[in-house]
Amino acid sequence: MVDAVSSNTHAGTFWRDARHMAAENKLTLAAAIILLLFVIISILAPWLIPYDPLAVDTSAALKSPTLTHLFGTDALGRDILSRVAIATRLDIGMAIGAVALSFIIGTGTGAIAGYFGGWIDAIIGRVMDTIMAFPLFVLAMGIVAALGNSVENIVLATAIINLPFYSRFARSEVNVRRDMTFVEAARMGGNRSLRLLTFHIVPNILPTMMVQGSLNLGWAILNAAGLSFIGLGVRPPTPEWGIMVSEGASYIFSGEWWTFVFPGAALVITVFCFNLIGDGLRDIIDPRRRT
Amino acid sequence: MTVPLLSVKNLSVSFKTRSGTVKVLDDVSFSLGKGEVLGIVGESGSGKSVLSYALMGLLDENAEIKADAIEFGGIDLAGPNSPLASIRGRELSMIFQSPRTALNPIMKVGRQIEDVLRRHGPVTRSNARAAAIAALEKVRIPDPERRYNAYPFELSGGMCQRVMIAMALSCSPSLLIADEPTTGLDVTTQAVVMDLMRDLVRETRMSSILITHDLALAGEYCDRIVVMHAGHMVEMAPANELRAHFAHPYTKGLFAATPTAHTELEDLSSIPGSLPDLTRDLPSCRFLHRCDRRQPDCETGHVALAPLGNDHSVRCRHPL
Amino acid sequence: MTVSHTPLMKVRGLSKRFPVGTLRRKMLHAVDEVDLTIGEGECLGLVGESGCGKSTLARVLARLVDPTVGEIELSGVEIGKIPARNFGASSLRRDIQVVFQDPTESLNPGFTVFQAIADPLRRLVGGSKEDISAMVLAALDDVGLPREYGSRYPHQLSGGQKARVGIARAIAVKPKLLVLDEPTSALDVSVQSLILHLLAKLQKQRGMSYLFVSHDLNVVRLLCDKIAVMYLGRIVEFGPSKSVFHEPRHPYTRALIDAIPDPERKSDDRTKLEGSASSPIDPDQNACRFAGRCPVELPICTTAMPPLTSHGVGSLVACHRATGGNP
Numbered sequence: 001m002v003d004a005v006s007s008n009t010h011a012g013t014f015w016r017d018a019r020h021m022a023a024e025n026k027l028t029l030a031a032a033i034i035l036l037l038f039v040i041i042s043i044l045a046p047w048l049i050p051y052d053p054l055a056v057d058t059s060a061a062l063k064s065p066t067l068t069h070l071f072g073t074d075a076l077g078r079d080i081l082s083r084v085a086i087a088t089r090l091d092i093g094m095a096i097g098a099v100a101l102s103f104i105i106g107t108g109t110g111a112i113a114g115y116f117g118g119w120i121d122a123i124i125g126r127v128m129d130t131i132m133a134f135p136l137f138v139l140a141m142g143i144v145a146a147l148g149n150s151v152e153n154i155v156l157a158t159a160i161i162n163l164p165f166y167s168r169f170a171r172s173e174v175n176v177r178r179d180m181t182f183v184e185a186a187r188m189g190g191n192r193s194l195r196l197l198t199f200h201i202v203p204n205i206l207p208t209m210m211v212q213g214s215l216n217l218g219w220a221i222l223n224a225a226g227l228s229f230i231g232l233g234v235r236p237p238t239p240e241w242g243i244m245v246s247e248g249a250s251y252i253f254s255g256e257w258w259t260f261v262f263p264g265a266a267l268v269i270t271v272f273c274f275n276l277i278g279d280g281l282r283d284i285i286d287p288r289r290r291t
Numbered sequence: 292m293t294v295p296l297l298s299v300k301n302l303s304v305s306f307k308t309r310s311g312t313v314k315v316l317d318d319v320s321f322s323l324g325k326g327e328v329l330g331i332v333g334e335s336g337s338g339k340s341v342l343s344y345a346l347m348g349l350l351d352e353n354a355e356i357k358a359d360a361i362e363f364g365g366i367d368l369a370g371p372n373s374p375l376a377s378i379r380g381r382e383l384s385m386i387f388q389s390p391r392t393a394l395n396p397i398m399k400v401g402r403q404i405e406d407v408l409r410r411h412g413p414v415t416r417s418n419a420r421a422a423a424i425a426a427l428e429k430v431r432i433p434d435p436e437r438r439y440n441a442y443p444f445e446l447s448g449g450m451c452q453r454v455m456i457a458m459a460l461s462c463s464p465s466l467l468i469a470d471e472p473t474t475g476l477d478v479t480t481q482a483v484v485m486d487l488m489r490d491l492v493r494e495t496r497m498s499s500i501l502i503t504h505d506l507a508l509a510g511e512y513c514d515r516i517v518v519m520h521a522g523h524m525v526e527m528a529p530a531n532e533l534r535a536h537f538a539h540p541y542t543k544g545l546f547a548a549t550p551t552a553h554t555e556l557e558d559l560s561s562i563p564g565s566l567p568d569l570t571r572d573l574p575s576c577r578f579l580h581r582c583d584r585r586q587p588d589c590e591t592g593h594v595a596l597a598p599l600g601n602d603h604s605v606r607c608r609h610p611l
Numbered sequence: 612m613t614v615s616h617t618p619l620m621k622v623r624g625l626s627k628r629f630p631v632g633t634l635r636r637k638m639l640h641a642v643d644e645v646d647l648t649i650g651e652g653e654c655l656g657l658v659g660e661s662g663c664g665k666s667t668l669a670r671v672l673a674r675l676v677d678p679t680v681g682e683i684e685l686s687g688v689e690i691g692k693i694p695a696r697n698f699g700a701s702s703l704r705r706d707i708q709v710v711f712q713d714p715t716e717s718l719n720p721g722f723t724v725f726q727a728i729a730d731p732l733r734r735l736v737g738g739s740k741e742d743i744s745a746m747v748l749a750a751l752d753d754v755g756l757p758r759e760y761g762s763r764y765p766h767q768l769s770g771g772q773k774a775r776v777g778i779a780r781a782i783a784v785k786p787k788l789l790v791l792d793e794p795t796s797a798l799d800v801s802v803q804s805l806i807l808h809l810l811a812k813l814q815k816q817r818g819m820s821y822l823f824v825s826h827d828l829n830v831v832r833l834l835c836d837k838i839a840v841m842y843l844g845r846i847v848e849f850g851p852s853k854s855v856f857h858e859p860r861h862p863y864t865r866a867l868i869d870a871i872p873d874p875e876r877k878s879d880d881r882t883k884l885e886g887s888a889s890s891p892i893d894p895d896q897n898a899c900r901f902a903g904r905c906p907v908e909l910p911i912c913t914t915a916m917p918p919l920t921s922h923g924v925g926s927l928v929a930c931h932r933a934t935g936g937n938p
Contacts, residue, residue, distance in 0.1 A: 020309050181717040184675055185780065188709050189731025190699045203721045334799040335770070353636035384652025433886065447887045448661075477826060479884045482870040487885065504799065534874055548804040552871065553857075555832045556811055561804040565769060 002140035018284055025283070038270060042089035051079035053086045053239045073256035074247065076237075080258060083239035084266050085107070090234070091241050092270065094151065095221040098158035102220075103213050105159070106166025113199045114174030115168070121171070128164040134159040140223060143181045144232040147263040154267050158223045162216060169212055173205040207285045216269035217276035225267055294365070295322035296465060296498050297346075298392060301359040301442055304338075304345050308353070311570035315341045316522045320596065323466070326496040328489075330513030330530070332506050332545070336566045338522040339502045343470045346500075347385050348375040364465065381411045384464035386473040391452035394443040400454050401427075401439030401606070404461060411462040426457040431487060449480035453487065460491060467492070467499040473508070485512055506549050510534055518542045521566050521577040523598060528603035538610035540582050576606070619787055619820045620672070622647040625681030625691075627664075627671055631892060639892050643666040643844040644683070646919070649788065654814060654821040656835035656852065658828050658867070662888060664844040666792060669824045673709045673790045674698040686787070705735040707788040712793035714773035718765040724751075725761035728780045735784045743783040750783035753816075754809060771802035775809070782813060790822045795830060807834055828867055832856045837925070840864050843891055846919060850926030859929040862905050882906050899931065907932050 040269040041048070051069075057077035071080035113124040131139065143157035177183060178201070186200045225242030227233040234240040236247075241263040248260025304316040316338045323329050333339040344350050346361065348368075361369040375383075387393040392518065395403055404423040408414040412420045420439070427435035427554050430453040443451055452472060459467055469488065473481035489512055492499050503509055509530070511515050516533050517542065519527040526539040537543050544562035564581035567573055575594040579585060589608050596606045627642040642664045649655045659665045668677045672683060674695050683691035687809045690703055698704055708731075712718035718727055728747045731737075736746070750759055750808040765773055774794065781789060791810070795803040811834060814821060825831045831852070833837055838855045840848040840863065848861040859865045862882070869881040886904055894900060902912040911931050928934060 016309070048708070181711040181713060182719045185711060185777075186719070187675060187699055188673070188704070188729065189782070189784075190704050190734035191730070192699050193696070200719055204719065267639050333800065352917045431885075432745055449887065478828075478870040479660060479866055480887075481872075482881075483883055483885065485872075505798070505872060506870040511872045511876060526717055530874065544801065550829045550896075552829065552868075552873070554808060554833070559804045559807065559833065562801040565771075 005093045025280060026214070028276050028280035028283075031273040032280070033094055033133035033271040034269065035277060038273070041085055042092050045085045045089060049079075049085050051082045053078060053083040054237055056081075057154035058208060062251075062259070064256070065258050071262045072256075074244070074259050075251075078237075080244070080262055083244060084241070084262050087239040087241050087244065087263070088266070090151070090238070091221055091225060091267070094155050094158070094224040095217050095274075097155045098162065098224065099213050099216050101155065101159035102162040102216070103166055103209065106163045107170040107205075107209055109163070109168025110167035111174045111197055111202050111205070115193070115201065117180055124167065124171075128167050131161060132164045134161075137223065137226065140227060141230070141232055144227055149233055149235060154224050154227050157227070158220050159255065162220065165210065165216065166209065170205060170209060173208060174201055177201050177204060210284045211278060211285055214281050215275065218274035219255070221267065221271055221274070296325050296327075296364060297323040298360060298362040299346070299358065300361075301357075302342070302345065302361065304341055304350065304355045305355045306353055307355070308570075313569045314522060314573070315569060318347065318596075319519055319522075319524055321524065321527060323498050323500065325465070325498055326492075327498050327515065328492060328513045329498075329500045330509030330516040331500060331502045331519060332504065332509045332516055333519035334504055334523065334545075334570075335514075337519040339504075339519050341472055341517075343385065343468045343500065343502050347379055347383065347468065348373070349385075358541065363557050380399075380407070380464075381462045382464050383466050383468070384459040384462070385468040386452070386455045386459045386472050388474050390450060390455045391443050391446075393455060394451060396443050398442075399439070400441050400443060400446065404454065404458050407458045408461050422461075424459050427454070429460070430454070430457045431493070432457075447480070448476050449484055450485075452476065452480075452484050456484075456488060456491070460495075460497075463497075465497060467497055468497060468502070469596075470502045471504070472501075474504070481508075488512075506545055507551065518545065521573075522569065523577050523606060525607070526605045527580065527596070528601070532601055536601075536603070538586050538605040539578075539604065539607050540611065541578050543611060545554065576608075614615075617651045618648045618898065619651045619653070619686060620647070620649040621684040623682045623684075624674065624694050624916070625671065625683065627667055627676065628679045630857075637892050638747065639846045640894055641891065642678075643894075645844075645846055647839065647846070649820050649822060651787075651820060652814070652818045653837065654823060654835040656831035656838040657822060657824045658826065658831050658838055659801075659841035660826055660867075661890075662891065663840050663841040665824045668841070669709070669790050669792050669822060672822065673707050675709075698755075699734075705731075705784040706787045707790065708784060708788075709779040709790045709792060710781045710794045711775050713797050714770055714777050715765065715797075717777050718773055720765055722764075723761065724756075724763050724765075724768070724776050727765075727776060728761075728783050731780060731784050746783055750779040753782065753813065754779045769802075770798050771805060774798060774802070776804050778806075778809065778813070782817070782819070783928060785817070786819065788820045788822065790824070792824045793826070794823075796825070796827070803830070810834060829871055840867070843888055843894065845900060845929065846927075847901070847930065848926075849919070850923070850930045854923065854926055860922065860926075860933040861901075861930045862907050862932070863901055866906075872915070899929075901930075 006156065046094050055078060060073050060077040061075055063069055063073045069079050069081065071084060073148050074080055140157040140161050142255040143160060147153045183196060183200060186196050227243030228240050229246040232241055236243060244263035245260045248263065251259050300320045302316060302319040306313045306315055319342060331339045331342065340358055346357055350356065358369045360367065366374060401423045404426050405419040408422050409419055423434045424439055427438055432438050432450060432453055473484055476484065501509060513530050515527065515529050517524050518539065520541045526537065526542050533542065537546060541562065547560045548562060550559060562581060567577055567580065574590055575592065576589055579589055586609055594606055594608055596604050598604045599610065614836060616897065623646055625645045629639040629641060631637050631639045645668060657665045657668065671678050674690060677695045678691050681691060682689060685703065685706060688703065693701055725747055728750055729743050732743050732746050748760065751758055751761060756772065756779065768776065794808050798806065819843050823835055824833055835852050837850065839846050840855065840861065842863050848855060848859065848864045855864060856868065859868055860892050866882045866884045884904055889900065889903055897914060897916060899912045899917050902908055909931050917929045917931045919927045920934045921927050921936065
């Protein structure tokens, strides 16, 4: 209608639109700041924490929050604040690792399926269908149980169950662009299929894929923490939010609330922030958003 | 002087966007008589579509609409108690570009016409089907009973547009606004659709506004033409008068750039420069920086739409 | 426009059919038995309405799509047999380039103007970074775009500027034949005028041949030496632009010309084509495709396909009435 106005974000307008969106939506801005804080904590934690997260002191076990132990202590007398802070690195790291792995493999397979079609599409589609046929968390449990309890396997399992999400999205995005004239123009310019896909089409779908990825981060953390909660994955004494909630759950009725509330809150805040940022990113990048 | 059917005085529309406030329309005033066909001609960015949407009240919340008056059949549409919502579709009707996308793709065409008829007219469930088929016949769709059951994707672009016309005319409106109704249609289909519209308009003495970028199309089908540039009306005249005695340099440029059956490539010229940035402060004459007849006094003061006689007005200090 | 008689491209018996239908048993005849010749330095206009097959024909000739049957010769070399997906690797790819219809869709939104023009140069011409850069800037100069625009993205350009980038990208590799698929349909009339002038200038400067595909007979006439009119996959009329436009022989061509809006038209009578074209799926090969819609149909039109016969110098028409039927 009014073509002096473009509602599409393209290269070059991202930061301007980001500032605009941050001004409109204070909550998203707050989420970004909190997340930034968490990332700083995850990097600097070893130097910031008051106590050694592994230091056991049974005489100080299950103390409620005081000035010496701001978050209280757990059953083994370890300082919960230090453990929660150190765990930030592990939890956020696992989430980012799983999402990155899933993103790369999922986008790659989806793009190939969407571009070439035919039997490649059929095979990749069936693989993804198989993954989706399982209740995803159960599948993750199965993978970790089969491969062994380790942080790497949690990341792998979380990545695998998320593959279909990226793959199908990438497939449809590539499908839409495959028949556009700029692709034909690239063919006129001597680009063969794989080159076309990699350098001409995929860079175009990356912004929307990244939005999907950011929305996925919160889910990935919950998945990793959930696996640890039921005892698969991270082993004690490694500090990790899921394990800490699991250990603290035994104290729900006896009243030592600080053993699970603080790690739980860390999880909730992180997931919430990831989701808000994902929404914010989508508002900036999605061309159909309202001005 | 008979009372005009539609009278617009000093209409302005601005949009608030991320890049600033875009002053899309400014000081648009015109009137439309009963049975008259008014053409609004302009290139992209001229504001012609925004004008039609503003009249129909279809702009969204970040549009700021200001007008001294928008009077339709004596009723004020611009004020706070505007009855626009109730007369829209009934007295005041519109057809759009891309007819296939303007129709509901998952509903049969006959049903869609029936819906319009039943909402606005004295048509009941029992005689709706017959009324819908009659509406299809009126727009000369062959085999209307079969087409009643068709989905939009099964019909050609021209037929979809005829369905839209059938829907728009089903309530016998007094004013039909056609926003680029034939853009995207083949030229032979365009001829058929435009002739159909002209015949129907003549039959019912309905007034209509034809919005188009095609000067020749407006010249053939319209009684009067308004030429728009960058949100301003730059010239308004009866069609023949405009073609013979255009007065605004932009109108001259448009005619010179439009190929006809008699022009050769050497005769075809273009209008220098480009549309001004509508988010900035603009001079009173928005054509200033593209005009080769520019004079020093064009930059100062307010340039208003001034009459030249013969029902011809132009917004220019030094008309041709 | 100097027209040489050396043919650049010769097309013989070209057909493109697509299997359609639920069991893929029916055939859609997009292009049917087309013969064409484009001379060196010549501009051939291909005119027809939607569904006539002109875009398909253009894509086949540009080797983006494979023909079903037929021969395509470029400078004497048979190129129809090279599969489209391998044509990109052939040294002939640079000889035929395309300017696409929608300037917005034909530019990769993530590429700058420079990158868009440089990519085909890198793939088809080669050379050092400086060579490529020089060629890109030369192309920008040729289409009248300031060199600074090289760092802009498509969304920062107007419609006319995008159209110029599309042209620059196509001519940078110095093709022999430029296929233009409705290059001005999406542009305002003033911008269209500029682009048409630019195209005429480029053709004169470089001696390229053009295949100008459009539904707008008026625009085609301005630029082209010869016009071929297509209807439902077949060429129904062919000849020098002036004679096709001012003395059309085929009733469809006449209807096309009559349909052009004319403010000076006083009377209401002109040939109006009612209805729509018949189906291109499994059409009757023993009847004229225009039968059923033709205002001057003869009985023979439903029993025999009219052949393309010549009348006058270099003019052809496929119509029973025009070639011997009673007027």
